[in-house]
Amino acid sequence: MSQYKRLIIVGAGPAGVGLGILLEKLGFQSYTILEADQIGSSFLNWPKEMKLITPSFTGQGFGALDLNAITPGTSPAYSFRKEHLSGLEYSEYLNLLADHFEVNVEEGHAVLHVEKTNGRFTLETSQGDWTCDALIWATGEFHFPKTDGILGSRYGIPSGFIQSYKELEIGQRYIIGGGESGMDAAYHLATNGSRVTVLLEGHLKDFAADPSRTISPYTFERIQKEVAQGRIQFLEEVKVEEIRLEQDEYSIHLQNGHTMSSQLQPILATGFKSGVEQIQEFFEWKENGKPKLSEEADESTLIKNLFVAGPSVEHDSAIFCFIYKFRARYAVMIEHLLNKWSIKIDQNVLKDYRENQMIADDLSCCEVDCEC
Structure with missing residues (x-):
């Protein structure tokens, strides 16, 4: 049978x-x-x-x-x-x-x-x-973007929902998450003229032989020039707890009590x-x-x-x-x-x-x- x-x-x-x-x-x-x-x-x-x-x-x-x-x-x-x-x-x-x-x-x-x-x-x-x-x-x-770990995640843009980085308004951009999708977004936004801050729970220098556990050499190489030019910076060992929209301004609240404000919608690259x-x-x-x-x-x-x-x-x-x-x-x-x-x-x-x-x-x- x-x-x-x-x-x-x-x-x-x-x-x-x-x-x-x-x-x-x-x-x-x-x-x-x-x-x-x-x-x-x-x-x-x-x-x-x-x-x-x-x-x-x-x-x-x-x-x-x-x-x-x-x-x-x-x-x-x-x-x-x-x-x-x-x-x-x-x-x-x-x-x-x-x-x-x-x-x-x-x-x-x-x-x-x-x-x-x-x-x-x-x-x-x-x-x-x-x-x-x-x-x-x-x-x-x-x-299936992972956004449930952040209160108010609906105020962010999941990186997978972006059709083209060239269509996004140029300015100061915050990216939550420093994996492949976050670093790729940072690179394209920076080359288009934005200033980008990437919020990392770990360290940029964290590296492993298994490319599944770290960013790829291809991505690391691309972002280095933008970092050297001052167009990309990193905040390490920070955890985002909540995003709020107040009077046409986005506020990003960190676990350590600090808050950052942005005129532009933050990008979620949280996996x-x-x-x-x-x-x-x-x-x-x-x-x-x-x-x-x-x-x-x-x-x-x-x-x-x-x-x-x-x-x-x-x-x-x-x-x-x-x-x-x-x-x-x-x-x-x-x-x-x-x-x-x-x-x-x-x-x-x-x-x-x-x-x-x-x-x-x-x-x-x-x-x-x-x-x-």
Whole structure:
């Protein structure tokens, strides 16, 4: 009866499309990808100036797959002749691959509710119900900004809601949060003529070998010139408790009792929630807001045949929040599921993925360290 098993993937970003390509290569076509908007919609909603921080480079002949590729034999660097793609360009890359591999994507199907009864999942969507035997949640995080830690956060602008930094009024700007999105915003605002103050809970010099725990060299390099010119400054070890709007002026209240005033709306770059929170009752949760998953195949510890793909995957010190990281779990998850369903797997496909460093089944290999 295994041939009648059906899989649904929610989300058509790099995780969802990458999984669909793998399934097509394996000859398993009893799947559907449900996308609320369109393929690559998160990237289409990036600020126009934002680019991928991970560099793209074509090096397959030497066993180095482009860091932003989602399947072997492809390279965004080759396709666009660029090292750092914009969101629009990367979305185009995803669409090119979805068309080429004839991935089964249903656009405009927003998932409203999920139930599991008698071993099968039922998904209520904006265009009708779907049922399946296994479900992979691959929605990403960009559409879910984390703003609930600040009172009056409605008075700030989440960085992900900015269409273009060039459209924002020039002046003194405050950015709350010093991660990648905050530093990227600071850079673009400064180059457009604004003076920028970034409010950090930690220190700018905090650095780690794992790029998931710090700002990237690409971002650090870009902001240095603006810092030297006095256009960007940092307030370190400060925590914002509240934002108020009083007489057409924004006041930013810090935990240490200090207050700053701004004529312009502050920008919130306080990170993102897990997209898995949409179905949070199906998971156990860690204190850092990530779902607890099995190390074997990124499966919910509460619900069988419910998997997570993308930046919400985390196992101890292994954080899979970059494309080159979470793509290495596609084959691990699919091999586990198809073996469970007693479906024959083409080992040559898995061999190709392993040779391209796209299978991370030994998580001890994900420890990050640098000698210098």
